[in-house]
Every structure is written in C-alpha cells, then in structure tokens.
Amino acid sequence: MAVQATENAPGASPSSVNFQQQVNDGADGAGKHIDGVHGNDPNSGAGLSADLTRAVVPGLLKDDYDTDIVKMGWASIPINAMMRDMGYKKIDSTVFKFYSVDMRVTEDMLTSAKSLTAAQVGRSIPARVELTVANAYHFQVTDEITFDGVNGYTAAGVETPYVYLTAIVREIKGENTITAQFINANPAGQTIPANTPISILCHAAAEEDASVAPIATLPEPTELFAQKFMIQTQVSDVYERSAKEVTWNKSDQDELAVQQLMEDIERGYIWGKKGYITDPVTQRKTRTCSGIVEQMILGGSPVIDLYQEGLTFRDLMNATTETFVGNSGSNRRYGYGGCEVAPAIWGIEDFVKQVKVEDFKNFDYDFESLRITGYKIAFLHHPMFDRSNGFYRNWLLVLDRQYIGRRVFRSMKDIELALEKTGAYDGNGTVWSEISAPVVKYPKTHALWIFHKGKKPEASVDSSESGSQA
Numbered sequence: 001m002a003v004q005a006t007e008n009a010p011g012a013s014p015s016s017v018n019f020q021q022q023v024n025d026g027a028d029g030a031g032k033h034i035d036g037v038h039g040n041d042p043n044s045g046a047g048l049s050a051d052l053t054r055a056v057v058p059g060l061l062k063d064d065y066d067t068d069i070v071k072m073g074w075a076s077i078p079i080n081a082m083m084r085d086m087g088y089k090k091i092d093s094t095v096f097k098f099y100s101v102d103m104r105v106t107e108d109m110l111t112s113a114k115s116l117t118a119a120q121v122g123r124s125i126p127a128r129v130e131l132t133v134a135n136a137y138h139f140q141v142t143d144e145i146t147f148d149g150v151n152g153y154t155a156a157g158v159e160t161p162y163v164y165l166t167a168i169v170r171e172i173k174g175e176n177t178i179t180a181q182f183i184n185a186n187p188a189g190q191t192i193p194a195n196t197p198i199s200i201l202c203h204a205a206a207e208e209d210a211s212v213a214p215i216a217t218l219p220e221p222t223e224l225f226a227q228k229f230m231i232q233t234q235v236s237d238v239y240e241r242s243a244k245e246v247t248w249n250k251s252d253q254d255e256l257a258v259q260q261l262m263e264d265i266e267r268g269y270i271w272g273k274k275g276y277i278t279d280p281v282t283q284r285k286t287r288t289c290s291g292i293v294e295q296m297i298l299g300g301s302p303v304i305d306l307y308q309e310g311l312t313f314r315d316l317m318n319a320t321t322e323t324f325v326g327n328s329g330s331n332r333r334y335g336y337g338g339c340e341v342a343p344a345i346w347g348i349e350d351f352v353k354q355v356k357v358e359d360f361k362n363f364d365y366d367f368e369s370l371r372i373t374g375y376k377i378a379f380l381h382h383p384m385f386d387r388s389n390g391f392y393r394n395w396l397l398v399l400d401r402q403y404i405g406r407r408v409f410r411s412m413k414d415i416e417l418a419l420e421k422t423g424a425y426d427g428n429g430t431v432w433s434e435i436s437a438p439v440v441k442y443p444k445t446h447a448l449w450i451f452h453k454g455k456k457p458e459a460s461v462d463s464s465e466s467g468s469q470a
Contacts, residue, residue: 076383077266078336079292079399083438088406094228094287096407097221098439100299106200109134110147111176113194121185128170128179133198136178143169144204145180148197152184165192168204225276226409226437227268227289231261234417234429254414254430261412261432266384269438270397289437292404292446293397299443302327306449307456308344308394316348317372319449324375329400329445335370335377337449338385338393344451345370345379396449403442409435 112132119127139145147165167180233253272291279286290298297303304319324331335341370377377398385392410433417429440446 077262080266083406088408091407091409094226094409097223099221100441105138108138108198110196115191116185116189121187126181128181131178132176136172136176139169139178142203144201146199147192148199150192153186224437225287225289226435227287228435229265230433231257232429232431233257292438292440295440296443296446301443302447304449306451308451308453309455311348320372323398323447327444330402331374332376333398333400335379335396335398336382337396340394341396394451398447400445403445405439405441407437407439
C-alpha cells in the first residue's frame with residue numbers, strides 16, 4: 001500500500017516532496033505502521049516516530065497526549081459483567097465462608113481381592129466383612145452397594161447375569177476400610193477380584209427408621225478472602241481549565257480508570273490465588289481472593305487435555321461428555337476462550353458439517369455453539385485469554401452460570417480526595433475501590449478445556465491398547 005503526499009513544502013521542488021510512503025501492517029496487528037520513506041528522502045528507513053508522522057501526514061497528531069488515549073470496550077470483562085448481572089450476596093467480613101452444593105460421589109473401587117466365607121454369605125444374618133476400598137469416605141452407613149461385573153447367587157438353579165453382587169454398608173472404619181453385609185452372595189462362596197468397581201445405589205433404610213445417613217452429606221464450609229481492588233486518578237485545576245485541541249476531560253479519565261479497575265477484577269476473578277501478605281510499611285494485610293480456576297481445580301472440576309494436531313470428532317464428543325455427564329448442573333453452559341480455541345475446534349478434518357436436519361439434531365456445531373443431544377456450550381471469545389504473553393490463548397473455560405456467584409463486602413464506590421489541601425498535589429483525586437470475590441458453588445459443574453499444540457503424547461495412549469501392541 002502506498003500513500004501519496006500531495007502537500008509541497010514552501011520553496012521545495014515537487015520531486016523532493018512527492019514521495020511514496022510505505023505503510024505496512026504492524027507487528028502487533030494494530031492498525032498501520034509507517035516503516036520508512038522513499039530512498040531519496042533523508043528520513044529513509046527511519047521507522048515510526050512522532051516527528052516522521054508529522055512530516056508525512058501534517059496535522060494528524062494534535063498533541064503528544066494523544067498517544068496516551070486508549071479506550072477499551074466492555075466486551076473485555078464478560079465474566080465480571082455476567083456475575084454483576086446476576087446480582088450478589090452481601091458479606092460483613094473480608095474473610096467469609098460458603099457452602100458448596102456439590103453432589104456426593106456414587107462410585108469407588110475394591111482395591112484388594114476378597115474371598116468370602118460360609119458365614120459371610122448367609123441369607124438371614126450374614127457376618128460382616130471388612131473391605132479395602134479406594135476412599136471409604138465416599139460411603140455412608142446404610143448404603144446399598146453393588147460390585148460391578150461380579151454376579152450374585154443363582155436363583156432356583158437359574159443363572160442371573162447382570163444381577164451383580166450386592167451388600168449393605170454397616171461401618172466406616174477408616175480412610176480405606178468399610179464393613180459390609182452381603183445380600184446375594186453365592187452360597188458356595190466366591191472371591192471378589194481386586195480393582196472391582198463399586199457402585200453406590202441408594203440408602204437401604206430399615207422399616208420406621210428415621211435416622212439414615214443423608215445428613216452426613218452436608219459439605220464442609222469453604223473459607224475464602226474478599227480482595228480489595230483500587231485505582232486512583234488525579235487531575236490539576238490548571239489542566240481542567242486549559243483549552244485542549246483534543247476533547248479529553250476528567251470524566252474521560254474517570255471512565256478509563258473504571259475500565260482498568262474492572263479489568264483488574266476480571267483477571268483476579270479468573271486466575272487469582274488465595275492468600276495474604278503483610279505490607280512491610282503499613283503492617284496491614286493485603287488479601288487476595290481465590291480465582292475461578294483455582295476453586296474449580298480444588299473442587300474436582302475436570303481438566304480436559306485436547307491436542308490441536310490430529311483433533312478428531314471423537315475427541316470433541318468425549319470432552320463434551322466428560323463436561324456434562326455425571327456432573328449434574330445445567331444442560332446449557334458458557335465457554336470463554338482465547339483466540340486459538342475456535343481454529344482448533346473448527347479445524348477438525350474427519351467431520352463433515354451437517355447443514356440441515358429436517359426433524360431434529362443429534363449433534364451439530366457452528367461458530368457460536370456446540371450441541372450434543374440435550375447439551376449445549378455457547379462459545380464466547382474472551383480478550384483476557386489472549387493476553388499474559390498469550391499463555392491462555394488455547395484455554396476454554398466452560399462455566400455453568402447457575403453455580404457461579406459473587407460475594408461483596410463493599411460494592412464499587414468512589415471517594416473524592418482534595419489533594420491540594422494536603423500539599424501533595426495541586427488538584428483533586430478520585431479513588432475507586434471494591435472489595436469482592438467470586439464463588440464457585442458447585443465446582444464439578446464446570447470444566448477447563450486446554451487445546452495443546454502438537455500431537456497427543458504417546459504416553460497418554462490407553463494402556464489396554466499399548467498392552468495389545470506389545
């Protein structure tokens with residue numbers, strides 16, 4: 001692209017002024033950058049500078065202050081805006097507790113093989129059996145459990161496949177030990193193999209029993225900090241009263257400051273790490289809130305690793321299934337991602353997009369959403385993921401709005417400071433501050449998809465496949 005300068009300098013010949021100015025795309029993709037002029041010009045190859053810009057395009061820059069004016073749209077704070085739209089719960093301390101509404105785990109594993117004795121397979125009052133499991137605290141007294149793949153007794157000489165061995169939990173003895181009574185063990189005795197999956201079916205309550213175990217499912221409260229976000233602007237009386245060529249006043253400064261504060265809150269809400277540190281001067285504690293990602297990971301949310309090279313339709317199906325199935329929550333969720341997410345998803349080679357379906361859609365995706373039967377993820381690009389040196393550009397944060405909340409100790413407010421009275425500054429200052437924190441009330445309803453570059457590592461291939469190959 002070439003720009004023709006048409007304004008001749010006084011006393012100069014047209015050949016010395018009418019030169020071709022090269023304007024190329026900037027390295028950062030923002031607008032056009034002047035990178036040099038015609039070879040006969042003394043400024044040839046000088047690169048971008050304010051003086052060169054004034055020489056090439058007279059009158060374009062009004063004042064050096066123009067270079068400091070940057071306004072960003074509200075689209076850069078969608079998570080913060082989402083939670084503000086849903087309202088908030090007021091708290092009376094910057095340290096607070098909240099309860100998760102997480103569902104209990106309904107599966108575990110028998111980690112050591114167990115051989116049953118004759119006394120333990122009786123039909124009326126069988127003896128109790130100690131079982132070694134992966135996590136005994138997944139179970140509750142009176143739970144009815146089944147050992148998947150291990151058949152129970154034969155009824156009237158008829159085999160009963162898929163009627164698996166079942167028991168009642170009677171005691172939680174430790175971190176990895178429970179006692180149980182078997183209901184349908186084979187009278188001849190049998191051995192339950194190690195690594196047998198255990199499914200927790202329900203509570204088997206005795207007649208007129210009003211004290212079964214569900215009260216124990218109440219979760220422990222989680223402690224969290226509310227973080228103080230603050231920003232200040234100040235402007236002198238001389239500046240306010242001076243005439244400027246650019247219409248840029250204190251209200252514009254205030255708008256930009258508030259925008260910056262909102263972006264600070266957004267980053268803290270997503271990636272913040274819970275903790276506090278003592279200021280060595282004031283000896284006051286600076287608290288930082290736990291971000292959404294940290295709360296998700298600590299709460300057991302799935303982190304789903306996908307690989308951009310060789311990404312298949314099955315990979316996408318599996319990721320969606322892991323995000324929704326077994327994690328309760330809403331069937332519609334919102335995926336906030338960086339600029340590398342869309343090319344990875346819509347670059348799948350082994351799937352031909354279905355444009356039209358007459359009756360209903362089992363699966364489809366477009367540039368706005370992904371649907372599999374009743375599940376839907378609405379995709380939203382989030383500028384915050386494209387910053388921080390691009391480290392998060394391949395992240396997709398899938399959130400269930402129903403289980404994201406906000407706790408506010410002090411909602412956003414501004415304080416006017418008369419700095420001229422203190423002698424610190426000849427003018428006034430304004431301070432905006434907010435003390436708040438995000439709350440992930442049910443971590444397992446959310447998920448983090450990471451689209452790694454390259455191919456899936458060989459080490460992550462299914463062990464059964466690698467065994468058969470060996």
